[in-house]
Amino acid sequence: MVSKNQLKLIKSLHQKKYRNLHGLFFVEGIKTVNELLNSSFKPHLILATALERNRLEYDDVLEVTEPDLKNISALHTPSGVLGVFEIPRQAETDFKGWVLALDSVQDPGNLGTIIRLCDWFGIPQLICSKGTVDCYNPKVLQATMGSITRVIIHYTDLQTVIETATLPVCGAFMDGEDMHHMDLPQEGILVMGNEANGISGTIEKLVSQKVGIPQFGEGHTESLNVATATAILLSEIRRPK
Amino acid sequence: MVSKNQLKLIKSLHQKKYRNLHGLFFVEGIKTVNELLNSSFKPHLILATALERNRLEYDDVLEVTEPDLKNISALHTPSGVLGVFEIPRQAETDFKGWVLALDSVQDPGNLGTIIRLCDWFGIPQLICSKGTVDCYNPKVLQATMGSITRVIIHYTDLQTVIETATLPVCGAFMDGEDMHHMDLPQEGILVMGNEANGISGTIEKLVSQKVGIPQFGEGHTESLNVATATAILLSEIRRPK
Structure with a gap:
């Protein structure tokens, strides 16, 4: 059975400062927990309700009651399985091929969708600015x-990374050149900006190619959501020449 | 000043059955409300806090207190402006060019993003299945x-629409033909399916071309989110030949 202190620890992991303090994070749902158990992530605590514990591919499962799980869960309807894992040590950056870089993307749903897109489009490394x-x-x-x-995710000073990288740097801009009419390089760093403000001025100066997604309506839409814009640009990058 | 009955009416519009009963819906935020006021949508009630009312491009604004607004708002942090508008009469379907059709898309955020994508890519009509x-x-x-x-949105029986349409019908499938290696028609109906189950069996039978988005990773990702998949396919459809 899970202890009160363990429950308290998990609840604290909703906040970034405690995730960093303990070097731990949690995920929920049988599928995701099993996927992490079968990866290089190191499990710290694996919890399940009596109903769900047999579905886990793991021996050392702590039982948790439904009310306790509801209390620590990030979901409206907890799924019955929660896994706490160690935050992996930041890997060395080793850039080749295409790398995606994010300049202050704020929305959790957007970042999650972008990580999933990196996986789909075979972009193994994602660089995130500290913001x-x-x-x-x-x-x-x-x-x-x-x-x-x-997907290997690096949190680092984006400016330094871009300044020292030898790859060409493309950035997504509302007024960028039409992606259909430009020669995209075979490899490079693709930078996507913040939801409201786009790419910051400091990073803009380091961009060698400004890429734009052409608009086909009457031009009233202000911008695309950053996750959908990333989807379109990654698809274009991977398009056979 | 807004009345108690008006506040009660607006609160009821959170639910679909009351939206249909009254033929009304509401939006929030100065920008969206102004955009609707400058469109063919007919305003029914326009509310603003004392601080925000001067920013509205409309004369007949009802003042609302912040606590009252918080009580009827759909937002955690209400923006100070709320507009109730009439649901427009369903337009006649008149299909030419590209039309997007949704087969039981469930997530509100996905539908919202898809409407925004139709606007960006100049797809003036969106057909939604009743589900x-x-x-x-x-x-x-x-x-x-x-x-x-x-974007003109039709809720209708998708099967009937597709059966009677003269346009070619393309559907997005996980095992569809690689979109980079197929000749997409100049016009047609593009069908996107439900988040969990994809396109239903009934509709699948009516699809003339099954389109797939090629995967470039090691093939572990199960699927793309329906909004990001729509973004990629609309971008491909609009690509100059």
Whole structure:
């Protein structure tokens, strides 16, 4: 049975400062927990209700009551399974091929969707500026659908990374050149900006190609959501020449 | 000043059955309300707090207190402006060019994002199966960012529409043909399916071309989110040949 202190620990992991203090995060749902158990992530505590525990591919499961689970869960309707895992040590950056970089993306759902897109489009590394929402935020993890196990995420000073990188740097801009009429490089760093303000001025100066997604309506829409814009640009990058 | 009965009416509009009963829906935020006021939508009640009312491009504004607004709002942090509008009469379907059709899309955020994508990509008509989430749901409207004024939305029996349409019918499938290697028609109906189950069996039989988005990772991701998949396919459809 899970202890009160363990429940208190898990509840604290809703907040970034406690995730960083303990070096732990949690995910929910049988599918995602099993996916993390079968990856390089190290489990710290695995909890399940009596009904669900047999569905877990793990021996050392702590039983939790439904009311206790509801109290610590990030979901309206908890799924019966919750896993606490260690935050992995930041990997060395080793850039080749295409790399995606985010400049202060704020919305957890957008980051989660973008991680899932990296997985789909075979982008193994994602660089996040320090102002980007934490990828171990429960809402981000809910939106990644397990893709977090297959994409390496770096939180770092974006300016330094771009300044020292040898890859060409493309950035998404509302007034960028029509992506259909430009020669995108074979590899590079693709930078996507903040939901409201786009790419910051500092990073804009380091961008070698400004890419735009052409609009086909009457031009009233102000912008695309950053996750849908990322989807379109990654699809274009992966398009056979 | 807004009356108690008016507040009660607005609160009821959170629910689809009352939206249909009264033929009304509401949106929030100065930008969206102004956008609807400058469109063909007919205003029924326009509310604002004392602080915000001068920002509205409308004369007949009812003042509302912040606590009253918080009580009727669909937002955690109400924006100070709320507009109730009439649900327009269903337009006649008149299909030419590309039309998007949704087969039981359930998530309000996905539908809102898809409406915004139709606006961006110049798809003037969206057909929703009767099982698709209501486009006047406050969460859908929040995600459309005003695009609802520029996209005509039909709720109808999808099977009948497709059976009687003369346009070619393309559908998005996980095992569809790689979109990069097929000749997409110049016009047609593009069908997107439900988040969990994809396109239903009945509709699948009516699809003439099954389109797939190629995956570039190691093939572990189960699927793309329906809104990001729609973004990628609409971008491909609009790509100059």
